[in-house]
Amino acid sequence: MKYKRKKLSIFLSAIIMICIIPLSSCSDIGSEPMSRTEFMLGTICTITIYDHESKTTLDEAFSRVKQIENKMSVNKSGTEVDNVADAAGKNFVKVSDDTFYVLEKGKYYSEQSSGVFDITIGPLVKLWGIGTDHARLPSQKEIDEKKSLVNYKNLLLDEKGKRAMLVKPGMSLDLGGIAKGYAADEVVKVLKKNGVEHAIVDLGGNILTINGDPDGKPWNIGIQNPFKARGTPIGTIGVTNKTVVTSGIYERYFEKNGKKYHHILNPFTGYPMDNDLASVTLVTDVSLNADAMTKNIFYLGLDKGAEYVKNISGLNAIFITKNKEVYVTEGLKNNFQLTDSSFKLVGKIK
Structure with missing residues (x-):
């Protein structure tokens, strides 16, 4: 390849x-x-x-x-975005004002585009790995599995507590299209x-x-x-x-x-x-x-x-x-x- x-x-x-x-x-x-x-x-x-x-x-x-990078980048570990993914299907995670604002705007544009732009596309992005040294063509089965995890409606935001939660285990965020x-x-x-x-x-x-x-x-x-x-x-x-x-x-x-x-x-x-x-x-x-x-x-x-x-x-x-x-x-x-x-x-x- x-x-x-x-x-x-x-x-x-x-x-x-x-x-x-x-x-x-x-x-x-x-x-x-x-x-x-x-x-x-x-x-x-x-x-x-x-x-x-x-x-x-x-x-x-x-x-x-x-x-901002330390809170939202998908290229670093231990970020707030990672923390939300680690708790997917389990509980809400407290995030900073910066991250919560971007999540709010990201969900707004996800809704406005009817899911074309979807900040929960993380599983698919990681599967393909495009732009990294491990880019590959996944199987249809892999794509279908990861695709089922992508749905901005399953991102819950608690404005008062500045908390975020992904409803399904295995979900993850990718803010590369907005951060x-x-x-x-x-x-x-x-x-x-x-x-x-x-x-x-x-x-x-x-x-x-x-x-x-x-x-x-x-x-x-x-x-x-x-x-x-x-x-x-x-x-x-x-x-x-x-x-x-x-x-x-x-x-x-x-x-x-x-x-x-x-x-x-x-x-x-x-x-x-x-x-x-x-x-x-x-x-x-x-x-x-x-x-x-x-x-x-x-x-x-x-x-x-x-x-x-x-x-x-x-x-x-x-x-x-x-x-x-x-x-x-x-x-x-x-x-x-x-x-x-x-x-x-x-x-x-x-």
């Missing part, structure tokens, strides 16, 4: 690094941007500040990410509290921008080519005070007998989702919300997914199909630029 892992994400393209950094140094701020990169939440996290020189601000921001978004939102709170007015937060592709660049222009964010290595854009968009989040079939996958199996699992079939889309990029205000919505919109496909986006105030999207067609929603019609001629901008979705 050939195994390959790719992190599909929105990224700061070479154009950004060439154009924005000189703008910082030419502005009234008079200093180079302050940036740090660390591996957290199972991904590469970079925070870049353009108007602040206090190292302690970056320390505090990454400390906040670490707090990064929450962490990005929290980092922005930390930066703003410390007086930062111009920054870009990139937590493994969950991008959040604070205002525009130091010269008052929108940040120029590259849109990842879902068929090539990270850092290869198909186009760019300009954003100010927005989050940009992508989900795609080439983000993490493995190959078996010439077929690729990506990490976006369908909780109803137990297999990776299969439709005409290669990736979906959402642009909105809150990273947690975008994180949670991408899977449902991806599942719906181009037509129904676009209809969903149109009905959510302040939400815009870029859809890239497997045959390299690009569709953008009305709110992005004036600031999306296609730069890769191998893709075709079919039209704006009204």
Whole structure:
């Protein structure tokens, strides 16, 4: 079996690094941007500040990410998420305010998507192991067994006591589809509290921008080519005070007998989702919300997914199909630029 892992994400393209950094140094701020990169939440996290020189601000921001990781990551043992799984079918478990908030939001979006996005998908995620060194194609019997454990309705939440319980033994949580978004939102709170007015937060592709660049222009964010290595854009968009989040079939996958199996699992079939889309990029205000919505919109496909986006105030999207067609929603019609001629901008979705 050939195994390959790719992190599909929105990224700061070479154009950004060439154009924005000189703008910082030419502005009234008079200093180079302050940036740090660390591996957290199972991904590469970079925070870049353009108007602040206090190292302690970056320390505090990454400390906040670490707090969230220690409570919610599926890549670490002894987390609150683990504790809830260990007590599945037995009793409620007290969790922190952070974890309870994410569980509440996760259950809300699970209900809102009718279970397409389901934070109790942990058993299926662990079974497939996509994105790890033990990725494999499970048997149908294994898939059916684990699939029977996935049901957000069997997650009980006690708001008063900040407690959570999984009803059936063997159930487990996976907050990978929402925790990064929450962490990005929290980092922005930390930066703003410390007086930062111009920054870009990139937590493994969950991008959040604070205002525009130091010269008052929108940040120029590259849109990842879902068929090539990270850092290869198909186009760019300009954003100010927005989050940009992508989900795609080439983000993490493995190959078996010439077929690729990506990490976006369908909780109803137990297999990776299969439709005409290669990736979906959402642009909105809150990273947690975008994180949670991408899977449902991806599942719906181009037509129904676009209809969903149109009905959510302040939400815009870029859809890239497997045959390299690009569709953008009305709110992005004036600031999306296609730069890769191998893709075709079919039209704006009204």
